[in-house]
Each structure stands twice: as structure tokens, then as C-alpha cells.
Amino acid sequence: MAQHDMNIANQSFPSFRTDLNNSLSALNSMHSGTSRPSGATTGTMWLDTTNAGSNSLTIKFFDGSDDITFATVNTSANTVDFTDSSVTFDIVNDTSPQLGGNLDTNSHNIIIDDAHFISDENNNEQIIFQTTASAVNELEITNGATGNPPILGASGETNVDLHLKPKGSGETIIGSGGASATLTTSGAHDLILDTNKGTNSGNITITDGANGDITLTPNGTGRVVIGKASIPSTETATISTSKTLDFDTNQNFILTLGSGANTLAQPSAEASNVGQTGIIVFIQPSSGSAGTVSLHGDYETVGGAGLTLSSANSAYDVVPYLIKADNSILLGSPQLAFS
Numbered sequence: 001m002a003q004h005d006m007n008i009a010n011q012s013f014p015s016f017r018t019d020l021n022n023s024l025s026a027l028n029s030m031h032s033g034t035s036r037p038s039g040a041t042t043g044t045m046w047l048d049t050t051n052a053g054s055n056s057l058t059i060k061f062f063d064g065s066d067d068i069t070f071a072t073v074n075t076s077a078n079t080v081d082f083t084d085s086s087v088t089f090d091i092v093n094d095t096s097p098q099l100g101g102n103l104d105t106n107s108h109n110i111i112i113d114d115a116h117f118i119s120d121e122n123n124n125e126q127i128i129f130q131t132t133a134s135a136v137n138e139l140e141i142t143n144g145a146t147g148n149p150p151i152l153g154a155s156g157e158t159n160v161d162l163h164l165k166p167k168g169s170g171e172t173i174i175g176s177g178g179a180s181a182t183l184t185t186s187g188a189h190d191l192i193l194d195t196n197k198g199t200n201s202g203n204i205t206i207t208d209g210a211n212g213d214i215t216l217t218p219n220g221t222g223r224v225v226i227g228k229a230s231i232p233s234t235e236t237a238t239i240s241t242s243k244t245l246d247f248d249t250n251q252n253f254i255l256t257l258g259s260g261a262n263t264l265a266q267p268s269a270e271a272s273n274v275g276q277t278g279i280i281v282f283i284q285p286s287s288g289s290a291g292t293v294s295l296h297g298d299y300e301t302v303g304g305a306g307l308t309l310s311s312a313n314s315a316y317d318v319v320p321y322l323i324k325a326d327n328s329i330l331l332g333s334p335q336l337a338f339s
Contacts, residue, residue: 002029036060036067045070161197211248211272239291244268247323251278257291257309266296271326282307282334284315298327310337 002025008016031037031046040046042064047057055076060067069083091097112118114131137156144150154160164172175181185191185208194203202219206212216224234252237243239262245253248269284290290311301307309317316339320332 002032030059032057036062245280247273247276251276252280253278254281254283256283257285257293259285259288259291261294262291263294264296264299266298267329270298270323270329273323274325276323278321280319280321280331282309282317282319284310284313286314288313295331299329299331300324301331302333307331307334309334312337 002022008020008023029047031040031044032049033046034048034050037044037046040062042062044062046060046062046067048060048067049057051058052075055074057073057075059070059073061070062068071083072081073079074081112129115128117125117128120126137154137160140151140153140155142151142153152162154162166172174183183191188208190208190212191206192203193205195201200219202222203217205215205217207215218224233250234254235246235250236254238256238258240258241261242263242265243255244265245267246269247267282291282293290313291309293307293309295301295306307319309315315337318335318338322330324330
């Protein structure tokens, strides 16, 4: 380490040689020392050795009044950290660049060439970017606060689809693999499933809201075809004296009669189930006198004759029905004494 005032005065030759060697030594060591050299002038750069014991040397620039830190040299890691963030270099010259910290884009963008990718740590493709020259729509990824999901959304024009595209005959898979998968809407909106963006397509509409319908709508003369169906909507009950059938909840009914008079009271929810068909099975009590059935006026029988059922204990009778309209349920003739 050496510093010099860089002023060589008139003197004897031996002293001149010593003074000259000292100034050259100062230049050779970049005026290294723990403070600015006394001969510093505007433009002088010097090496601050204050933290040399911690493997850190600081290169400073004297602007005539202040010392400005230019860079810090780590003598252990053999690296140079430039202080001014505006210092730039061409990264193309580094064939394997590495970050020492987070990359802040500083309100700028990262531009990726067509068909190029972001890889994992094994240099395998993780995201490949394909470009469209005239693109105006793009993806937006938004993270979520506590209790809220992250969002993968479309951006660009006013109304933009979001296209999930498997490759070849691959399928679009939802769910975590550890629980049932649920496909739902964002907010109080119906869920509609169709094909080809609704062009020449029927649809399935799941209506949002309490007691909402699920509507199957074929296209044109198409039909709703059910290969196999199980409709778990049969109520099994014992009538003590009176029974109200809930057509909104059940389609079929198996009713064990009480001995003597039994009544089918005014039904509920037939208005919302017009067109529904099903059966009512009446079972006579296993012992005692037979049960009879009287009907509320909403039930209509063939010729207005009412229902005449079997009288043997444990006999099974089947009565078909059709909900024709609100307050109008048509009952077919009983099929008696199944055995």
C-alpha cells in the first residue's frame, strides 16, 4: 500500500529518485490506503483498504469534493460488484450466466423468441412459448390472497375465450387426484356445457340458485338418450291416516296402508314437475282389516271412480300416474294383487 502527493519538488538527485519511486509506487498500488491521498484532484481514483481485513477493497472516484464509490472488490470470491445500477454489460458474452439474487425487470419486459422455452434445473422444457405475429390476446396470471385462488385468465379484447388444448387424443384433466373434482362457476351464474362453441350443439344447463333445474336441451330434432339410468327418487313410507306426496323430491312411492281409511292429501310441488310420470305402490297391512284410500281433489281417476284396491293382507297394488298440470294428477287404473 502506498500513497503520494504526486508533487516532486526540486531536490538533490538521491532525494528526487526516492520521491519518484514513491510516486510510481502510489500509482502502481492505485493510491491504496484508508483515506483519500493528499494529492488527490478531480478525477483521481484510489483504492480504499479500510475493510481489507474482511476481504473487501473499495475503488473510489474523487470528484473534487466527494469520494464516490465506484466498485467493491471481493478478494476472497474474486468478484467485482459495481455500485451504480446503471452500469451495463452485454450478457451475450456470458454463455452460462447466473443470478446472485432476484431478477427485477424494473418495469420492463422479458422477450422470448418463438418456440423457445423456460426450462427446469435439468434443462428440460417446462414452458414453451409459441407466437402469433398479429396477437392481441394473451394470458394473465394473478396470485391470490389468503382464502382466494390464483387466476389464470384471458386478456386483450372485450370478450376473449380461454383455450385449453391437449395434444393429439390427449384429454383435459381437472382435479387434484386426491379428491373428487368439481367444475363450477365464478359467482352466481348458470353452468352451461355445449360443443363447438354452441354451433349446432345441444347443451346441459345447471341453473344457479336454490331449487335450480338441470336442463338437457338437444339441438334440433336430436334426443336426450340415456343408455342406463338409475333414478334414486323413491319414497318408502307407512301411512297412519294421511300422506302428502312430494313430487319435487320423489318420482316413485311405496306406501304401506294402515287398516281402515287412508287419505292422499293435497300433494306438493306438482306445478314445477308437469309431465313427470311414475308409480305409486300400495301395500295392504300384514294383518287386520284392509286399508282403503280416499283422494284429494288434485288426483283424478278414470271415470272419477276413485281407487279400488285389493283387500288381502300384504297385497301389492300398482297405480301409474302423470302430472298433467298444477292441481291435476292423473291416476291410471290399479294393477291389482301382484304376487
